[in-house]
Amino acid sequence: MRTSKFRNIVAAAAATVATALSASACSDAGTSTSSGGKATLQYWAWAPGSAQEVKEFNRTHPDIKVVHTDAGGGEQSSAKLLAAIRAGNAPDLALVENTALPRMIVAGAPLDITDYVSDVRKNYSAGSWAQTTFSGRTYGLPQDVGPMALLYRKDVFDKYGIKAPVAWEDYRNAAARIKARNPKLTMASLSTDGWGWYAAVAAQAGDDWWSVDGDKWTVNIDGANSRKVMDFFQGMFKDGLITADPILTPTYNQQLNNGTMLSWPSAAWAPGVVYGVAPKTAGKWALAPLPRWNVNDPTVSFQGGSSIIVTSKSKHPKQAAEFAKWLNASDQGAKMILNVQNGYPAALAGQKAATAQKPPALMPQQTDYYKVVAEIAKHTRPVTWGPNTDVAATAFTDAMNAAVHNGTSWADVLTVTQKAVVKDLKKQGFKVSKG
Known part of the structure; x- marks a missing residue:
């Protein structure tokens, strides 16, 4: 019943369901307490x-x-939250x-907060807002985003004598010339x-691995693009221009430090990661827009x-939404995401504030760094993630390991x-059509 109920939240997000969730929230014990009229909120964030x-x-x-708890990030955080729910x-x-x-949403973790946060929608670009909106209903406030970019050893x-590649074919040619x-x-x-x-780069090429229309999911992971x-x-x-080894391992970090790993197609957050493992390479890197499939x-x-x-x-929920809006959508909160978290804010105010910042420590010479990132952010398109990304992650990784090991088709x-x-979607009771 839970899968069916929250499938409808993702696909249609009917107002009656949102009302039911709110009523349920009022009757559950939860972890919040109030004393003397003050609402006490528990907040998990890594x-x-x-x-x-x-x-x-x-x-x-x-x-x-607000009481903060660091519950860990990634899959660990999601698993803990679902268990707590x-x-x-x-x-x-x-x-x-x-992701x-x-x-x-399928598991019933987030509340539909559309009515609480509609007043700050103007504070975000359409692409950022779309990351938390399904069928016109909003289930979260974007905090930070990662516009994809190319970090490279300038x-x-x-x-x-090679310039930053504009197209992916330029990227390949640059790799061949250097090699x-x-x-x-x-x-x-x-x-x-x-x-x-790969899902994000496929989206850049025009394929959405998941999309939803009404109550039906379309899966196009195997699309032509x-x-x-x-x-x-x-x-x-095959030409030895790239490897398929794990990143941010001791071996990879050594390559970053000794200058034999030349680029990381990633996102605006990458310089902080590289600086953390290879600080002595500061001043040798630059950030450019991610290469394009279509040069135009x-x-x-x-x-x-x-x-x-x-x-x-x-x-x-009202007070919780107030905190979320203050941190993610206000000028003060967005600047704290930029300066305290060292993240790239999803809110436009934070992105504007970033243009006046000094560049990251990894590239102190690139004084236009945040202007480059702001320009990249103007051209982002959202990626629709499906309700079973964990299944996709496992299947892809197992098959990719086998393909690399056996020399078969990627x-x-x-x-x-x-x-x-x-x-898996059909097993869970979703309506599914292939792309």
């Missing part, structure tokens, strides 16, 4: 600086007290990765577990990003993944 943000909110909002001791608010949000590119001059250099590593990266993407990067792999189309997708949800068990990895995703 982002750096969350405790400092909460402290500032509490200082300026005497009628609401089932046990009846969930927090009032939680930070959720955008996991549809799955959380010093090495300059040495070989011919120095075989020890590798353009990038695209890890076999990077299903979300997606297969072209896989063929393209398998070609680079600057569209990119998001890689990463998170949002705050108000849980369906909160006894104080494009056929998508066929395997599509079959697994469709089978």
